[in-house]
Amino acid sequence: MSTQDPILRTEQLSKRFGNIHAVQDVDFSVREGEVMALVGDNGAGKSTLIKMLCGVHKPSNGDIYIRGEKVSFGDYNDARQYGIETVYQDLALAPSQSVAANVFLGHEPTRGGTIGRWLRLVDEDRMVAESKENLDRVKIPVDPEAIVSNLSGGQQQAVAIARALQSDPDILIMDEPTSALSIEGARNVLRVIDDLRNQGLTIILISHNIRHVLGIADRVSVLAQGKLMGVRDTDDVTRNEVIALMMGAEDESEFEEFELSQSSDEGTTA
Numbered sequence: 001m002s003t004q005d006p007i008l009r010t011e012q013l014s015k016r017f018g019n020i021h022a023v024q025d026v027d028f029s030v031r032e033g034e035v036m037a038l039v040g041d042n043g044a045g046k047s048t049l050i051k052m053l054c055g056v057h058k059p060s061n062g063d064i065y066i067r068g069e070k071v072s073f074g075d076y077n078d079a080r081q082y083g084i085e086t087v088y089q090d091l092a093l094a095p096s097q098s099v100a101a102n103v104f105l106g107h108e109p110t111r112g113g114t115i116g117r118w119l120r121l122v123d124e125d126r127m128v129a130e131s132k133e134n135l136d137r138v139k140i141p142v143d144p145e146a147i148v149s150n151l152s153g154g155q156q157q158a159v160a161i162a163r164a165l166q167s168d169p170d171i172l173i174m175d176e177p178t179s180a181l182s183i184e185g186a187r188n189v190l191r192v193i194d195d196l197r198n199q200g201l202t203i204i205l206i207s208h209n210i211r212h213v214l215g216i217a218d219r220v221s222v223l224a225q226g227k228l229m230g231v232r233d234t235d236d237v238t239r240n241e242v243i244a245l246m247m248g249a250e251d252e253s254e255f256e257e258f259e260l261s262q263s264s265d266e267g268t269t270a
C-alpha cells in the first residue's frame, strides 16, 4: 500500500431508514495518518455514516474497504478487530468510578489467575499503572485515581480517548470532541488530536466547528442531505466554501454568490 492509498474507503455506501435516505451513494476515503474532518448540517448523515464505519448500522447498500480489503461489520467488535475505535459525543463514561476503571471499563485486569478471573478480583494497581500509560499518550494531566465526575469536560474527553486507545486502534473516529468544551478545553483536545496524528494514528473528526476543522484537519469531507458534496485540502479551502458545500452548492459560481451575499450581510450588520 502506498502512503496515498486509503486506509479506509467506502464505495456507494448508503443507509435508508424507511423513506429517509440518511446516507446516499457515498464514496468516502481516508488516507493513513491523516486527520479527515467530516462536516455537514444537522441531519446531513454524519452520524449514520460513522455508525456504518464502526459496525453499529448495517449499510443498506455499498461496501467498506479497510486497507483494500472488503469488510462486512456485523457489530462493533468486528470494526474494532479491523482497528477502528470511536469516541462518541456522550463519551459513555461511568461518572462515579475512577479514571483508571473507566479506561478499562468492561475489560479490567484481574489478579489471582483462574480464581481471580472467576471472582473478578480486579487488579487495581495494574489498572492504575496501565491506564497511566494511555493517559500519558493523551498528554492532558489526569490522576488515574480521580473520580470522573470531578473532572473538567476536557479531562473527561481525555479519559474517553485514553479508553479508546486501549485496543490500540489504527483509526480513531471522534464525534464532536470539542462541542461541549470551554475554549481552553477545546484547545487541549485539538492538541491531543495533533499529537495522536504525530504518533501515526488516522483520525476521522466529526465537527460543527469549521474553524477547528480548518485549524486541525488535513482534509475535509462535506455531507449535505446524505450526499458527499466535496472533499477539500484544508490548506486550499475557505470557511465560506465549506459552508456553501454544506448548504448544497455544487460549483464555484455558487460559492462566489455565497461569498457576495455573506459580505453584503456583514456590510448591513456592521
Ligand SMILES: Nc1ncnc2c1ncn2[C@@H]1O[C@H](COP(=O)(O)OP(=O)(O)OP(=O)(O)O)[C@@H](O)[C@H]1O
Residues within 6 Å of the ligand: 017, 020, 021, 022, 040, 041, 042, 043, 044, 045, 046, 047, 048, 049
Ligand atoms: N435510527 C434512525 N431511524 C430513522 N431515521 C434516522 C435514524 N438515524 C438517523 N435518521 C435520520 O437520518 C438523517 C441523517 O441523520 P444523522 O443523525 O446521520 O445526521 P447528522 O449529520 O449526524 O446530524 P446531527 O449533526 O444533527 O447529529 C436524518 O434525517 C435523521 O432524522
